[in-house]
Amino acid sequence: MFRDDDLALLARPLYAFLTVAPSGERWPAPRPVWFEVADDGDLQMFSVQGAPKLARLREQARASVVVAAPPGEPEHWVSVEGSVTLHDEGGADLAARLAQRYWDMGNPNYQKILDDWRAGGVVRIVLRPEAVSRFPA
Template sequence: MAPTTFTDADRALFDRRLYGLITVSPAGARLPAPRPVWFEATPDGDLQLFSLAGSLKVRRLAEDPQATFVVATPPGEPEAWVSVEADATVHDDGGRELADRLTDRYWEDEGKRAESKAIWAAEDLRRIVLRPRRVTRGPAV
């Protein structure tokens, strides 16, 4: 049976200020294309991110509620990555709060934080929760 929970090392990677890459099922004949996102791990063992209510990823997840997600160490560090195959749910609540929290995490500059929070405050945001069904990690040694 494939692991579905995160290790302490996974959580340490998730707690860093790194971009995650989410991939959702494409429409028609398009190929899957990962998109960089801000994210956080939840105490319940899920991952969550936010998006605009009218975004393509939100629309695609409504049609096919599954996604893959990858986070990796940046160049110059020893290779480490976590890949997640997940069931996805889109929530009307919590998007703005999550956006504010992640803005604080990802922007060190106070001016950029304020600018981002003002943008998020004017938008209709959704919270996307990824519940792992398979977790793999590397490098394999």
């Protein structure tokens, strides 16, 4: 579903903005997350146990993600919608791999945060693309 220019954008250490169905009277509220494109084309993200987004994803297992080029670059974004599965296995490994992508792991403060995540439990979120939109189209 992704084109080469989509994959080039998604390979960069940019934030994805994950939107899940709101609960109750709340409005949808995108959250910035780290992500990667798996070999099969799914998007993988993670969350710590107990995060409200996990409860909402258990209720409605669908989400959308938007990734955009930063200011100063030509406008380019990719939006992905699809069903979501949650996995207790692989979350800590994904978090460690993404920490290498987004942080300088030589910084002991970052290592402590990663260790705290692992100790508390990490859930792997897998979004299977069902619709992809982009600009430039």
